[in-house]
Amino acid sequence: MSVTIKDVARRAGVSPSTVSRVISKHPRISKETAERVTRVMEELGYHPNSMAKGLVSKATYILGVILPRPAEELFQNYFFHEVLRGILAQANRSGYDLLIASGSSESDELETVKRLVRGRRVDGIILLSSKTKDPLIHFLNEVGFPFVIIGRSPDFPDAPTVDNDNVQAAYDATRHLINQGHERIGFVSGPQELTVSQDRLTGYRQAMLEAGLSISEDWIVEGEFLQETGYRAMSMLMNLPERPTALVVIDDIVAFGVLHGLNELGYSVPQDMCLVGFNNISLSEHTSPPLTSVDIGTYQIGYMTAQTLIKTISKEPLHQTRKIIPHRLIVRGSSVK
Amino acid sequence: MSVTIKDVARRAGVSPSTVSRVISKHPRISKETAERVTRVMEELGYHPNSMAKGLVSKATYILGVILPRPAEELFQNYFFHEVLRGILAQANRSGYDLLIASGSSESDELETVKRLVRGRRVDGIILLSSKTKDPLIHFLNEVGFPFVIIGRSPDFPDAPTVDNDNVQAAYDATRHLINQGHERIGFVSGPQELTVSQDRLTGYRQAMLEAGLSISEDWIVEGEFLQETGYRAMSMLMNLPERPTALVVIDDIVAFGVLHGLNELGYSVPQDMCLVGFNNISLSEHTSPPLTSVDIGTYQIGYMTAQTLIKTISKEPLHQTRKIIPHRLIVRGSSVK
DNA sequence: CTGAAAGCGCTTACAG
DNA sequence: CTGAAAGCGCTTACAG
Structure with missing residues (x-):
C-alpha cells in the first residue's frame, strides 16, 4: 500500500x-x-493523501471548468483551448489542478454542477461562456459557491466576470472597415443567446449608426461558431441585390468558412469582400490572404479568470468584480486593398 | 454547512x-x-462528499490527463483538443471526471505525476503523446499504477497503448502521391523523439523504397507541430536544385504553414506541389485548395483510450494491450491535379 | 516545540 | 433487512 x-x-x-x-x-x-x-x-x-487532506481541510485544490453545453460542437472552437491554456497555467502556478466537465443536456449540466458543488469535488467553478437565463449561474449564485464567468451575466450583474469590452471591440472592427471607405458592411454573428454575440452586434450597429450608414437586416447572419456558418452564409449574402462589400465576422473560425465560401463562388478577398474576424487564432496569419482579426487576449482571459476564482476561494477581496481584458485590432491582408 | x-x-x-x-x-x-x-x-x-467517499473506497473516479510537456506549444495542436473530447465523452459516460495537468519541465512533469499517483488524486493516468525514454512511463510502470499511452512505447512494449498504424498510414499517404505519378516526394516531419514522427517517416521510406524511388535527404525536414515549421520549410525546399513535386506532411497544421509558404513564394497547389497531411482536422476541408489528409480517428482514439484506462482500473482483462485505431485517406484538392 | 485525541463524512465487515 | 462500531489518512485545538 x-x-x-x-x-x-x-x-x-x-x-x-x-x-x-x-x-x-x-x-x-x-x-x-x-x-x-x-x-x-x-x-x-x-x-x-489528497482525499484525507481534503476531507478535513474542506478544500480540494481543484478548479472545475464547465465546458459549454453543446460541447461536442463548441469545443471545436479554438477559443476554448486557448482559454484553457491560460486557466491551466495560472491554476498550476497557484497549486491548483483543473477538472473539466460537461453535460449532454441543460439538466444534465446542472446535475453535474450540483454534484461537483455539493459533493465538494472542486473549490470553485469557471463557466466558459455566458448566456442569458443561465440556470447554472442561478444555482451557483444561490448556494454562494465560488465561481467566475467568462463573459458577463445580464441577469446577475454582481457575479464576478472576466470579459472583453465586446461592444467596443466590434465597434473598432467596424470602424476600421468604414475607414477603408466601405459603406455596406455586414455582420456574421454567433448564437443569439450568448452575450458575446449580443455585444458585438451592438458595437457593429453603433459604429454604423454613428457613421450615418444604414444597415440592411439581410446583412446580418446568425449561426454557430463553425466554419459551416460562414461557408453557408456566403451563398446567401452574395446573392443579395445589394450585397455588402465588407463583413465583420464573430469568430476567426467562421471567417475561414467565409473565405472558403467566397473562394468557391469565385470572389476574392479583399478585392470583392473585406473581412475582419475575432480571436486572432494562430491560424489567422496563415490563411490567404491573412486574416485581419481582433485579438481579444484569449490566453489572458483564461489566466485572469483562474486568478479571480482563486482569490474568491481564498476570500481575498476583489478590486473589481468585472474585469475587462483589453483587445487589439490586428490588421492584415483581408481588410485592406 | x-x-x-x-x-x-x-x-x-x-x-x-x-x-x-x-x-x-x-x-x-x-x-x-x-x-x-x-x-x-x-x-x-x-x-x-466525494473526498470522504474516496478516502474509504480508495477510488476517486477521476482520470488524470497529462498534457505533453512543452504544453504551451503543443497544446496548440488541434489533435489534442479532439482527443480530449473523445476522452471526456467516454469518461463522463462511465461516471469519471477528468483532471488535466501539465509540467513546465521534465522533472516538474514527473513531480506532478508522482503527486497525482501517490497522493491518490486520480485513479489512472493518460499520457497524450509517446516518445522514447519517457521517465513518466518508467515511473508508472514501476509503481504499477493504471495508465494508458496514446501512441506506443518502444521501451515498454507491454504497456497498454492506443495508437494508429502510423507506418501504414504514412505508407498509404505516400503511395497515393506515387499513384498520381510523383517521383520526387518529400516529408515534413515532427519532433524526432516522438514515436509518431518515427513511424510516419518509416512508412514514407517504405513506400518510396518499394516503388523504387530514391529519397534525397534534403527532402526530409523536421520541426514542431506548428504552422511555422511548414512555412519555413518551404523557403528551404523550394530553393533546392531538384525539389520535390509532392510532400507528405506530418500534421494538417504544419500543412497549413506549407500552403501559406508556397502561396507567398508564388507557387500554387496542386499545380506546383501536391500535399497530403494527417489528422483531417475540421479546417482542412476549408483551405484553398482543400487539404488531402489522413483521418486518424482522433476522437475515437480518445474514446478508446478512456475506455481502456477504465478497464485497467477496474481490473477487467484487456483483450489486447495495444489497440490500433483505423485510419482513412481523405482525398481532396491539394493532391490531385 | 511536540503528542494524544477527536473528528472530517463516508463504507463495510460483524452482529442480530 | 438494519444498526453500532471501527477505520480510511489526514488536521488541529488542547495540553503540557
Missing part, C-alpha cells in the same frame, strides 16, 4: 501530528525535526 | 449505514426504506 503519515512518523521517531505540521510548514517546529522528517518523506516517497 | 449522510439518516429515521447502502444500491435493503431515503436525499439536495 501507499506510504502514510504514520509510516513517516514512525521512521522519523515523531508523532503523526508533527509530520503534519512539517508538511504545512507550521512555524513552531524545530529545524532539526523538520529536516529529519523532510528527509524521511523523500526517502519513502511520501505524498499526502 | 453541507448536508451529510447523518442529516439524511436522521430525517429518514434510519442509520447512516442504511443511507450508505441505499446510495450504493445494496441489494438487501427493503424497497420502502430505499424509497423513503431516496426521497429525503432529494428533498435535502444531498450529494455524497
Whole structure:
C-alpha cells in the first residue's frame, strides 16, 4: 500500500501530528525535526493523501471548468483551448489542478454542477461562456459557491466576470472597415443567446449608426461558431441585390468558412469582400490572404479568470468584480486593398 | 454547512449505514426504506462528499490527463483538443471526471505525476503523446499504477497503448502521391523523439523504397507541430536544385504553414506541389485548395483510450494491450491535379 | 516545540 | 433487512 503519515512518523521517531505540521510548514517546529522528517518523506516517497487532506481541510485544490453545453460542437472552437491554456497555467502556478466537465443536456449540466458543488469535488467553478437565463449561474449564485464567468451575466450583474469590452471591440472592427471607405458592411454573428454575440452586434450597429450608414437586416447572419456558418452564409449574402462589400465576422473560425465560401463562388478577398474576424487564432496569419482579426487576449482571459476564482476561494477581496481584458485590432491582408 | 449522510439518516429515521447502502444500491435493503431515503436525499439536495467517499473506497473516479510537456506549444495542436473530447465523452459516460495537468519541465512533469499517483488524486493516468525514454512511463510502470499511452512505447512494449498504424498510414499517404505519378516526394516531419514522427517517416521510406524511388535527404525536414515549421520549410525546399513535386506532411497544421509558404513564394497547389497531411482536422476541408489528409480517428482514439484506462482500473482483462485505431485517406484538392 | 485525541463524512465487515 | 462500531489518512485545538 501507499506510504502514510504514520509510516513517516514512525521512521522519523515523531508523532503523526508533527509530520503534519512539517508538511504545512507550521512555524513552531524545530529545524532539526523538520529536516529529519523532510528527509524521511523523500526517502519513502511520501505524498499526502489528497482525499484525507481534503476531507478535513474542506478544500480540494481543484478548479472545475464547465465546458459549454453543446460541447461536442463548441469545443471545436479554438477559443476554448486557448482559454484553457491560460486557466491551466495560472491554476498550476497557484497549486491548483483543473477538472473539466460537461453535460449532454441543460439538466444534465446542472446535475453535474450540483454534484461537483455539493459533493465538494472542486473549490470553485469557471463557466466558459455566458448566456442569458443561465440556470447554472442561478444555482451557483444561490448556494454562494465560488465561481467566475467568462463573459458577463445580464441577469446577475454582481457575479464576478472576466470579459472583453465586446461592444467596443466590434465597434473598432467596424470602424476600421468604414475607414477603408466601405459603406455596406455586414455582420456574421454567433448564437443569439450568448452575450458575446449580443455585444458585438451592438458595437457593429453603433459604429454604423454613428457613421450615418444604414444597415440592411439581410446583412446580418446568425449561426454557430463553425466554419459551416460562414461557408453557408456566403451563398446567401452574395446573392443579395445589394450585397455588402465588407463583413465583420464573430469568430476567426467562421471567417475561414467565409473565405472558403467566397473562394468557391469565385470572389476574392479583399478585392470583392473585406473581412475582419475575432480571436486572432494562430491560424489567422496563415490563411490567404491573412486574416485581419481582433485579438481579444484569449490566453489572458483564461489566466485572469483562474486568478479571480482563486482569490474568491481564498476570500481575498476583489478590486473589481468585472474585469475587462483589453483587445487589439490586428490588421492584415483581408481588410485592406 | 453541507448536508451529510447523518442529516439524511436522521430525517429518514434510519442509520447512516442504511443511507450508505441505499446510495450504493445494496441489494438487501427493503424497497420502502430505499424509497423513503431516496426521497429525503432529494428533498435535502444531498450529494455524497466525494473526498470522504474516496478516502474509504480508495477510488476517486477521476482520470488524470497529462498534457505533453512543452504544453504551451503543443497544446496548440488541434489533435489534442479532439482527443480530449473523445476522452471526456467516454469518461463522463462511465461516471469519471477528468483532471488535466501539465509540467513546465521534465522533472516538474514527473513531480506532478508522482503527486497525482501517490497522493491518490486520480485513479489512472493518460499520457497524450509517446516518445522514447519517457521517465513518466518508467515511473508508472514501476509503481504499477493504471495508465494508458496514446501512441506506443518502444521501451515498454507491454504497456497498454492506443495508437494508429502510423507506418501504414504514412505508407498509404505516400503511395497515393506515387499513384498520381510523383517521383520526387518529400516529408515534413515532427519532433524526432516522438514515436509518431518515427513511424510516419518509416512508412514514407517504405513506400518510396518499394516503388523504387530514391529519397534525397534534403527532402526530409523536421520541426514542431506548428504552422511555422511548414512555412519555413518551404523557403528551404523550394530553393533546392531538384525539389520535390509532392510532400507528405506530418500534421494538417504544419500543412497549413506549407500552403501559406508556397502561396507567398508564388507557387500554387496542386499545380506546383501536391500535399497530403494527417489528422483531417475540421479546417482542412476549408483551405484553398482543400487539404488531402489522413483521418486518424482522433476522437475515437480518445474514446478508446478512456475506455481502456477504465478497464485497467477496474481490473477487467484487456483483450489486447495495444489497440490500433483505423485510419482513412481523405482525398481532396491539394493532391490531385 | 511536540503528542494524544477527536473528528472530517463516508463504507463495510460483524452482529442480530 | 438494519444498526453500532471501527477505520480510511489526514488536521488541529488542547495540553503540557
